[in-house]
Amino acid sequence: MSDPTIGDHVARLRRHATLTQEQLAERAGVSVETVRKLEQGERRSARMSTLHALARALGVATTALLGDASEAAARAEPDHRPLALAEIRRSLTPARGLGALPDPDADRPAAPVEILRARLRQADAAYHRGDYAAALATTPRLLDDARHAAEVTGSPIVHATLAQARYLATELLIQLRAGDLAYAAVSGALDAAQAAGDPVLGASTVKGSSWLLLRQGRLAEAEQVAISTADAVEPRLRRAEPAELAVWGWLLLAGAAAASRDNRPDDATALLDSAAAAAARLADRPVDGHLAILGGFRSARVEMMRAEAAAVAGEPGRVLQVAERVPVGETVATSWQRHRLDVAWAYAAQRQYGEATGVLLELRDRAPAWLRHQRYARDIVQTISDGRRRAMTAELAELATLVGYAA
Numbered sequence: 156m157s158d159p160t161i162g163d164h165v166a167r168l169r170r171h172a173t174l175t176q177e178q179l180a181e182r183a184g185v186s187v188e189t190v191r192k193l194e195q196g197e198r199r200s201a202r203m204s205t206l207h208a209l210a211r212a213l214g215v216a217t218t219a220l221l222g223d224a225s226e227a228a229a230r231a232e233p234d235h236r237p238l239a240l241a242e243i244r245r246s247l248t249p250a251r252g253l254g255a256l257p258d259p260d261a262d263r264p265a266a267p268v269e270i271l272r273a274r275l276r277q278a279d280a281a282y283h284r285g286d287y288a289a290a291l292a293t294t295p296r297l298l299d300d301a302r303h304a305a306e307v308t309g310s311p312i313v314h315a316t317l318a319q320a321r322y323l324a325t326e327l328l329i330q331l332r333a334g335d336l337a338y339a340a341v342s343g344a345l346d347a348a349q350a351a352g353d354p355v356l357g358a359s360t361v362k363g364s365s366w367l368l369l370r371q372g373r374l375a376e377a378e379q380v381a382i383s384t385a386d387a388v389e390p391r392l393r394r395a396e397p398a399e400l401a402v403w404g405w406l407l408l409a410g411a412a413a414a415s416r417d418n419r420p421d422d423a424t425a426l427l428d429s430a431a432a433a434a435a436r437l438a439d440r441p442v443d444g445h446l447a448i449l450g451g452f453r454s455a456r457v458e459m460m461r462a463e464a465a466a467v468a469g470e471p472g473r474v475l476q477v478a479e480r481v482p483v484g485e486t487v488a489t490s491w492q493r494h495r496l497d498v499a500w501a502y503a504a505q506r507q508y509g510e511a512t513g514v515l516l517e518l519r520d521r522a523p524a525w526l527r528h529q530r531y532a533r534d535i536v537q538t539i540s541d542g543r544r545r546a547m548t549a550e551l552a553e554l555a556t557l558v559g560y561a562a
Contacts (some may be wrong), residue, residue: 160357161201162193163218168213169194179415182212240333242295248300253539264306271297271316275323282327283488284527311351318347318356325363329370330528337367358388359402365409369416378413381406383424392432397440397511401452403431407408407462408452414465423464431457448514455481459494471501496531501537511539515554526557533558 161506169179169190172188176194180187189263193201201209206220213219221327264460274297281289283522301317304310321344328337341363346359361384369375385406390399407430417431434454458480465473478498496515502511518526524533536555541546547555 158205160196161206161220162196165190165209165213166194168215169203170221172213174213179209179212181527185209190501191381201335205449231359240291240336241332243291243298243328244336246298247321247324247336247343247376254557257481258296263303265307265313266300268304268310268313268316269319271301271304271313274311275316278320279323282323284553285326285380285492285522287528289418290323294320294327295437304345305347305350311353314351315353315356316349318344318351318353318360322360323544325360325367329363332524332528334367334371337363341367354388354400358384358406362402362405362409365406365413369409369413374413378410378417381409385410386422390433390501392436395436397437397442400433401442402453404430404437407433408457411460411464415467420464420468426455427461427464429443430460459490459497459520462494462497466497466500469504474498474501475505488522489525492518492525496529496535500531500538503535503542504544508539508543511535512548512551512554516550519554519557527559529558536560 160337165179165183169176169473172179176190180190183190183205183329189205190209193198194216206211210220261529265460274293278297281293282285286301297320298317301313301320305313305317308328309317321340324340325337325344328334328340333474341360344360344363345357348360351357361380365377365381368380386401388403388406390396390403394401394402407426411423411426413431414420414426431454434452434457437452437546439453460476462474462477462481465471474497478494478501481494499514500510502508504515514533518532535559536551536558539551540555540560541552
């Protein structure tokens with residue numbers, strides 16, 4: 156059973172107060188339609204001012220109405236952010252005062268690390284299959300429990316689990332375009348990795364830092380962070396463990412992404428060639444213990460980045476040429492999906508609008524929640540729409556609605 160939504164809480168409290176929907180709307184100064192849509196689930200979120208008004212009318216705290224707004228965030232609904240991210244914001248940026256605030260977890264026993272890691276694997280799997288609602292709903296409590304266990308036990312493996320949970324939160328928040336919280340999450344991940352005494356894990360969290368800086372347009376910093384860390388952990392290829400090869404390779408890919416966007420294709424190519432050497436040495440050996448933070452680094456992932464660099468350089472033919480070397484569904488889902496957007500862009504750039512639409516429909520069927528959050532997809536839909544001489548097809552119109560493009 157799913158967690159109660161805002162509308163479920165409103166309906167329950169309204170019935171308890173023996174009010175009709177019309178009476179509640181009148182007391183709160185909102186429309187009856189607002190109350191009806193919330194209670195019937197047609198709207199999963201509302202403005203904070205509306206919730207304040209409803210709470211006053213019901214004689215309860217506003218927080219009593221805050222159900223699970225994770226679905227709203229996953230669908231990128233208007234006005235979702237203050238509500239859906241409230242719990243994860245509390246976990247990552249707890250309230251502070253001049254003195255110590257009461258700790259509600261102080262007397263609670265620490266959760267066993269086996270349980271924490273099982274929950275982490277579940278949240279990680281939800282994120283990488285594009286189920287952002289499930290990941291967002293479960294991550295705040297996981298962060299709280301892992302932090303509490305780390306403080307109580309001081310165990311390196313618990314600190315490592317906390318680092319991975321915070322890194323997962325970083326990736327999730329970047330996808331939800333909550334950059335301030337993503338920065339807090341990745342900073343906390345670095346701290347926890349250092350407390351764990353795990354240099355590979357610490358270096359792997361830098362991948363998240365570089366990705367965040369790239370999203371913010373801080374290209375030089377994104378490259379510097381990635382390359383300086385890669386230099387610090389560069390392995391001896393013949394003796395390196397799989398995790399060492401994977402983290403080094405991921406950092407080189409991050410540096411290449413920044414260099415290509417900084418209009419330095421030769422530097423990007425050199426970094427990609429080094430990453431390819433790491434991937435060849437890694438081959439099919441598994442990378443254990445670091446979830447999808449390091450998983451998925453393979454030769455195919457390097458080729459995906461080559462295609463991405465070609466797209467950044469405006470070379471659609473090169474994108475399609477490189478894409479032929481990438482096996483279908485290769486590496487982690489989010490990486491594969493991002494690669495397919497490059498392929499859709501390349502088709503659209505060559506005026507092959509039917510092929511571009513087909514790739515987007517494939518992504519719609521595979522990961523609609525993920526696609527909804529991709530501005531890149533919106534740009535591709537616009538290119539297709541602008542380039543077509545005829546009216547939008549029903550399928551293209553459906554895609555436009557999904558990604559938020561208004562012709």
